Amino acid sequence: MHEWGYLIIQALQNARTPWLDALFKALTWTGNEGFYLVFVPLLYWGVHPRFGFRFFLVFMLTGAVNTLAKLALIQPRPSPARVLHLVEADGFGFPSGHAQNAVVVWGWLAAQSRQPWAYIAAAVMAILVGVSRVYLGVHFPHDVLGGWLLGLLVLLVALRIEAPLQAWLAQRSTTAHLCLALAPLAVLLFTRDTTLVRQTGVLVGTLVGFWGERRTVRLGAPPTAAALLLRFVVGGLGVALLYTVPRALLPAEWWAAALRYALLGLWLAWGAPILFARLERRRGA
Numbered sequence: 001m002h003e004w005g006y007l008i009i010q011a012l013q014n015a016r017t018p019w020l021d022a023l024f025k026a027l028t029w030t031g032n033e034g035f036y037l038v039f040v041p042l043l044y045w046g047v048h049p050r051f052g053f054r055f056f057l058v059f060m061l062t063g064a065v066n067t068l069a070k071l072a073l074i075q076p077r078p079s080p081a082r083v084l085h086l087v088e089a090d091g092f093g094f095p096s097g098h099a100q101n102a103v104v105v106w107g108w109l110a111a112q113s114r115q116p117w118a119y120i121a122a123a124v125m126a127i128l129v130g131v132s133r134v135y136l137g138v139h140f141p142h143d144v145l146g147g148w149l150l151g152l153l154v155l156l157v158a159l160r161i162e163a164p165l166q167a168w169l170a171q172r173s174t175t176a177h178l179c180l181a182l183a184p185l186a187v188l189l190f191t192r193d194t195t196l197v198r199q200t201g202v203l204v205g206t207l208v209g210f211w212g213e214r215r216t217v218r219l220g221a222p223p224t225a226a227a228l229l230l231r232f233v234v235g236g237l238g239v240a241l242l243y244t245v246p247r248a249l250l251p252a253e254w255w256a257a258a259l260r261y262a263l264l265g266l267w268l269a270w271g272a273p274i275l276f277a278r279l280e281r282r283r284g285a
Helices: 002-014 017-030 032-047 049-073 097-113 116-135 139-170 172-191 194-216 227-247 252-282
Strands: none
Touching: 002 116, 002 139, 017 116, 032 049, 032 116, 032 227, 032 252, 049 097, 049 139, 049 194, 049 252, 097 116, 116 139, 139 227, 172 194, 172 252, 194 252
């Protein structure tokens, strides 16, 4: 299986051009952490916290499923001795997280609009992101196929359970909500995997933050274009500081990584909305 995969990667890379390199690097960036550091706040602050939070949970679901699948299967990536690695990539190869996330993320957004053009755009995006991983030399074709199939399964499950889960949560007490928000910390008792540590940190921070925000702030959609711009300038500055400063100050330990990402989640879901609400009230006064 790996041998025919190398043949396909080599065939694609033999057709390399500078503009294809740029195109596929841009496409693959939409599956990187940096992209979601921009995109999730875009939905949470710029559309509505409830919509952004729903998206975030689906994104975390597919991320966790992919990480667990990779840890269970332990499949290699293409060797840099045989093909060019045009971007950096670490961890195991199968299934491709970029391909899986592209199906789930863009498919979920398309399902919210229920427009035919949105489904077509989502399919095109998922295909192009998957192809980019092969062209860039960091995944075998079967890694991408596995990512697409697993992503489709996760997407269908997410769309099926989302409404019943929301109804169930609406009936739970405040204490139960807080306990559920902290529950993912149990993952850290069993693993120190770098990706799972980060995922657990940001998940707990965002869950606790959303729990607090809905009870204290209840931020809505930005009332004006100026408010939207203010949210992204102020909120984005906070994200940049929390992403870089603690990394420089804290030790390179698993607990420090979990703490850094938890702080990011808290800022996204609660800290920034508190500040936005105060600034917007002051501007409206």
